[in-house]
Amino acid sequence: MTLAHPRPYRQPRDTHPPLDFAGYKSTGLRAPTQRPILVPQRLTEVTGPLLVGEIGPNDHDLTRQHEGEPLGQRITVSGRVLDSDGRPVPDTLVEVWQANAAGRYAHARDTWPAPLDPNFSGGGRVVTNSKGEYSFTTIKPGAYPWGNHHNAWRPAHIHFSLFGRAFTQRLVTQMYFPEDPLFAFDPIYRSAPEGARERMISAFDMDATQPEWALAYRWDIVLRGREQTPFEEPHE
Amino acid sequence: MSEQLPLTPSQTVGPYLRLGLDWPKGAEVVPPGTPGEVVISGILYDGAGVPVTDGLIETWQADPDGRFAHPDDPRGAVEPTVPGFLGFGRSCTDETGRWSIRTVLPGALPALDDDAEEAPHLDVSVFARGLLDRVVTRIYFAGQPGNDTDPLLAAVPAERRATLVAEKVGEAEYRFDVHLQGDRETVFLQV
Ligand SMILES: [Fe+2]
Numbered sequence: 001m002t003l004a005h006p007r008p009y010r011q012p013r014d015t016h017p018p019l020d021f022a023g024y025k026s027t028g029l030r031a032p033t034q035r036p037i038l039v040p041q042r043l044t045e046v047t048g049p050l051l052v053g054e055i056g057p058n059d060h061d062l063t064r065q066h067e068g069e070p071l072g073q074r075i076t077v078s079g080r081v082l083d084s085d086g087r088p089v090p091d092t093l094v095e096v097w098q099a100n101a102a103g104r105y106a107h108a109r110d111t112w113p114a115p116l117d118p119n120f121s122g123g124g125r126v127v128t129n130s131k132g133e134y135s136f137t138t139i140k141p142g143a144y145p146w147g148n149h150h151n152a153w154r155p156a157h158i159h160f161s162l163f164g165r166a167f168t169q170r171l172v173t174q175m176y177f178p179e180d181p182l183f184a185f186d187p188i189y190r191s192a193p194e195g196a197r198e199r200m201i202s203a204f205d206m207d208a209t210q211p212e213w214a215l216a217y218r219w220d221i222v223l224r225g226r227e228q229t230p231f232e233e234p235h236e
Numbered sequence: 237m238s239e240q241l242p243l244t245p246s247q248t249v250g251p252y253l254r255l256g257l258d259w260p261k262g263a264e265v266v267p268p269g270t271p272g273e274v275v276i277s278g279i280l281y282d283g284a285g286v287p288v289t290d291g292l293i294e295t296w297q298a299d300p301d302g303r304f305a306h307p308d309d310p311r312g313a314v315e316p317t318v319p320g321f322l323g324f325g326r327s328c329t330d331e332t333g334r335w336s337i338r339t340v341l342p343g344a345l346p347a348l349d350d351d352a353e354e355a356p357h358l359d360v361s362v363f364a365r366g367l368l369d370r371v372v373t374r375i376y377f378a379g380q381p382g383n384d385t386d387p388l389l390a391a392v393p394a395e396r397r398a399t400l401v402a403e404k405v406g407e408a409e410y411r412f413d414v415h416l417q418g419d420r421e422t423v424f425l426q427v
Contacts, residue, residue, distance in 0.1 A: 002347070002349065003311070006310065006348075010240070015242070015243040015244075015245050016245050016246045016369045017247070018368070019368055019369060019371070024368065026248075026366030027366050029282040029283040029416070029417065030365075030367055031366070031367065031416070032417060032424050033283075033417050034423075037391060037392060037426065038425075039388055041427055042348060042351075042388075043309060043310075044296065044304075044359045045359065046308050047296075047304040047306035047309055048296055048324075049322070050305075051322055053259065084243055085240065085241070086241055097257070098255075105252045106255065107251075107252040107255055109251055109252070121255070122256075123256045124256075125256075159247075159253070159256055161249075165308070166308065170294075170361055170370065171244065171246060172247065172248075172249050172363060173245060173246055188247060188368070189247075191368050192245035192247070197245060199244050199245060200244065221244045222242065222243050222244050224243060225240065
């Protein structure tokens with residue numbers, strides 16, 4: 001029996017940052033200089049890890065991973081993981097990491113003079129439900145300075161890692177908060193094309209706030225969907 | 237073409253990726269002591285030849301029978317014959333830029349349409365500060381007869397093909413360095 005090429009995942013268009021984005025200095029020695037070779041998606045590319053590993057009882061609540069509660073504004077972040085055809089991606093692992101309320105990461109290489117919070121590690125993981133929905137509780141991260149250029153500050157953000165259902169769908173990105181005045185000055189945010197970068201900004205969600213407890217943000221993530229037709233020989 | 241939702245853009249993992257992505261057993265694609273296990277390791281280098289100490293390598297592969305425990309394997313999802321085989325590996329680079337996984341060699345994959353069979357390989361994602369999107373490559377294995385007819389290797393210029401082939405450096409050890417730039421820049425793939 002001859003197997004046919006699988007139906008490929010759609011190529012992203014006008015979405016991802018160019019690797020050689022000069023405004024972000026670290027790209028200089030790290031962005032490959034040769035164009036990637038476009039290859040058909042075969043079985044290794046249309047499959048992928050469906051594992052989620054062990055999820056600890058407080059992995060979804062970054063405010064409950066220590067004796068006491070971290071300082072900062074308590075928030076929930078919720079949304080759906082979808083593919084570009086609008087189909088929910090169920091049972092997929094979502095990993096997050098972030099700075100504390102003062103903008104400091106609990107990481108040995110983050111040494112700027114903002115306080116560490118002994119009650120905040122800043123890592124979390126959740127699995128989407130059958131409708132592709134995820135939700136976690138945390139504190140709103142602070143902005144932080146970095147060495148990219150004089151007086152450079154990153155807008156507040158939460159790092160997100162997603163698997164989807166196939167190797168081709170893998171995505172690592174950052175979620176931002178509405179109306180951050182630092183957007184205008186941040187080369188990482190601005191590396192994504194205009195018209196696409198706005199998709200990384202969460203929405204304040206009054207309906208999801210919890211009285212006397214937490215503010216709420218909503219952010220949907222869209223991964224590559226699949227072509228409707230079988231593979232055709234790629235052409236540049 | 238039906239109406240498409242616009243995709244979420246990629247962003248760099250940044251320098252603090254370990255806070256979210258470091259798995260204690262991430263490098264164990266198979267449990268220690270698995271018959272036929274091999275270690276694949278290497279250094280991730282930047283364009284100045286300096287090891288990248290805040291990177292992440294992820295691997296995805298078929299089992300030794302060339303099958304995937306995944307519903308989109310057209311032959312059907314099967315449980316791997318190797319107990320505890322995950323197919324997926326993850327290794328943060330250490331202070332010397334070194335990454336490493338423990339696995340078993342995948343089997344060859346069946347021919348698709350008019351292609352030839354695919355030689356044993358791993359798909360690889362590379363993440364790091366300074367990479368605004370992951371870059372993708374493949375690991376093949378030196379000495380596998382199928383390498384000469386593999387359809388993906390055939391699409392790579394002959395003089396750069398060696399960057400995709402792990403060198404056998406021990407009884408059960410392979411070495412695969414990744415060069416993000418330079419004379420030996422690794423071949424990266426758009427999938
Ligand atoms: Fe960050």
